[in-house]
Amino acid sequence: xxxxxxxxxxxxxxxxxxxxxxxxxxxxxxxxxxxxxxxxxxxxxxxxxxxxxxxxxxxxxxxxxxxxxxxxxxxxxxxxxxxxxxxxxxxxxxxxxxxxxxxxxxxxxxxxxxxxxxxxxxxxxxxxxxxxxxxxxxxxxxxxxxxxxxxxxxxxxxxxxxxxxxxxxx
Numbered sequence: 001x002x003x004x005x006x007x008x009x010x011x012x013x014x015x016x017x018x019x020x021x022x023x024x025x026x027x028x029x030x031x032x033x034x035x036x037x038x039x040x041x042x043x044x045x046x047x048x049x050x051x052x053x054x055x056x057x058x059x060x061x062x063x064x065x066x067x068x069x070x071x072x073x074x075x076x077x078x079x080x081x082x083x084x085x086x087x088x089x090x091x092x093x094x095x096x097x098x099x100x101x102x103x104x105x106x107x108x109x110x111x112x113x114x115x116x117x118x119x120x121x122x123x124x125x126x127x128x129x130x131x132x133x134x135x136x137x138x139x140x141x142x143x144x145x146x147x148x149x150x151x152x153x154x155x156x157x158x159x160x161x162x163x164x165x166x167x168x169x170x
Contacts, residue, residue, distance in 0.1 A: 006018070006019075006020050007019055007020075007021070008070075009062070009088070009089045009092065009093070011065070011084070011085060011088055012088065015065045015070065015071050015072050015085070016070060016071040017062055017063065017064070017065065017070045017071075017085055017089055018040075018062065018063045018068055018069035018070045019040075019060065019061060019062035019063070019089060019093075020040060020059075020060075020061045020062075021058070021059070021060050021061075021093065022049065022052055022053065022058060022059040023058055024052060024053065024056045024057055024058050024059075025056075025058075026056055026057045026058045026097070027096075027097055027098060028057050028058065028097060028098045028099075028100065028123070029057070029058040029059065029060055029094050029097040029098070029099055029100070030048060030051075030052060030057055030058070030059050030060070030099075030100045030101075030102055031059075031060045031090060031094070031099055031100070031101050031102070032044070032045055032048055032059065032060070032061045032102050032103075032104075032107070033086060033101060033102065033103040033104065033107030033108070033110050033111050033114075034061075034063065034064075034067070034104055034107050035104045035105030035106045035107050035129075035131075036105060036106040036131075036167065037067065037074065037167060038067065038104065038105075038107075039063050039067055039068030039069075040061040040062065040063055040068060041068070042104070044102075044104055044128065045061055048061070048102060049061075058097065060089075060090070060093060060094060062085070062086075062089055064077070064081070064082035064085045064086070065077045065081055065082065065085055070085075074168060075156055075168045079106070079109070079110070082106075082110055083110055083113050083114070086110050086114055087114060087117050090114070090117075090118065091117075097121070098121055098122075098123045099118055099121045099122050099123065099124075100122070100123060100124035100125070100126070101114065101115075101122065101124070101125045101126070102126045102128070103125075103126070103127050103128065103130065104128040104129060105128070105129050105130070105131045106131055108127035108128065108129075108130035108131065108132065109130070109131055109132040111125060111127070112125075112127075112130075112132055139159070139169060143157075147159075151169060156168050156169065157169045
């Protein structure tokens with residue numbers, strides 16, 4: 001079994017992005033895009049590691065700014081930052097390989113947005129519980145006026161969650 005190399009990638013904004021790369025010397029790389037407030041220690045990531053080692057495919061796992069072992073405070077970032085994190089690390093580390101995106105929840109949304117940058121190299125896309133543009137459709141439209149005003153005033157609202165104690169909404 002090929003052990004993944006753990007490393008940090010420095011973004012143009014000096015954020016350290018934690019990543020692992022499993023190099024099975026394949027012309028294909030699967031890129032895992034995790035969900036909101038998740039990381040690369042998830043069950044999905046572990047299953048992907050087993051899959052790529054069994055099938056001799058490369059795998060890139062990384063954590064967006066403010067997630068996991070990457071630098072920064074979660075509430076200082078947005079989908080725009082996480083898209084740029086993703087685009088930058090892929091551009092730097094996966095120069096020629098064909099790409100298969102595997103996105104979980106918000107990661108699928110990021111994957112959809114990455115298509116325009118890497119469309120010539122993408123040979124597959126898997127969305128798991130895909131949540132494209134969930135901030136507007138699934139969150140903002142369901143907040144009451146008090147919650148919306150709190151976000152506008154305080155710039156953050158702690159939305160109760162069954163997965164975590166809360167999701168900070170900015």
